[in-house]
Amino acid sequence: MNVLQKLAISRTQQAVRVSQLCINRNYSKEGSEKKFPKNVIEHLNTAQEQQTNGIVYDKKPFRMELEEGKRYSWCLCGRSKAQPLCDGTHKLVQYKITQRPVRFQVENSGTYWLCNCKQTKHRPFCDGTHKCEEVQKTSGK
């Protein structure tokens, strides 16, 4: 096993630990009934239901202009070079990545905050989980 493979495995183990520690916590503002944007094609694929999260790419979300009717692929593995979108890196066999990207489409054109910590429970949108202490302690950006 080469150094890159060892590094990939150690970051994957770290991602599993972070997602376990940050699970079931509410990071919305106290007392607010936060509504998250909707992925209107969520019912068309199973990628949304994957049990594991990717590695923390960044400790904050990414603001992006999205067009109604256009399909996007959000990177879940955290290794894409085109964050927050997928560039196909998950297909590289040396990384042994099990996560697939989440295909999504928005209801209305506009500005959206996409999750870049890859730990959100409202894929692909930021739900504040990046504020979790365990995410902030990682070696992500």
Ligand code: FES
């Ligand atoms: S960046 Fe992932 S929840 Fe905010």
